[in-house]
Amino acid sequence: xxxxxxxxxxxxxxxxxxxxxxxxxxxxxxxxxxxxxxxxxxxxxxxxxxxxxxxxxxxxxx
Numbered sequence: 001x002x003x004x005x006x007x008x009x010x011x012x013x014x015x016x017x018x019x020x021x022x023x024x025x026x027x028x029x030x031x032x033x034x035x036x037x038x039x040x041x042x043x044x045x046x047x048x049x050x051x052x053x054x055x056x057x058x059x060x061x062x
Contacts, residue, residue, distance in 0.1 A: 007052060011036075 015032065018024035024032075039045065 015024070015029055019026065019029055039048070
């Protein structure tokens with residue numbers, strides 16, 4: 001689960017940048033955050049985490 005926290009910060013940063021550049025309205029950002037929150041409590045959370053971990057491990061390290 002070492003990948004989870006950096007991904008949360010990465011997605012939070014992207015969401016913040018989208019809000020600041022006015023590419024995403026605050027209502028849409030709220031919906032995106034709530035979707036992620038509720039998605040994490042479903043059965044899809046395990047496969048999504050496994051996929052993100054596999055992608056992170058497949059990336060070459062410098």
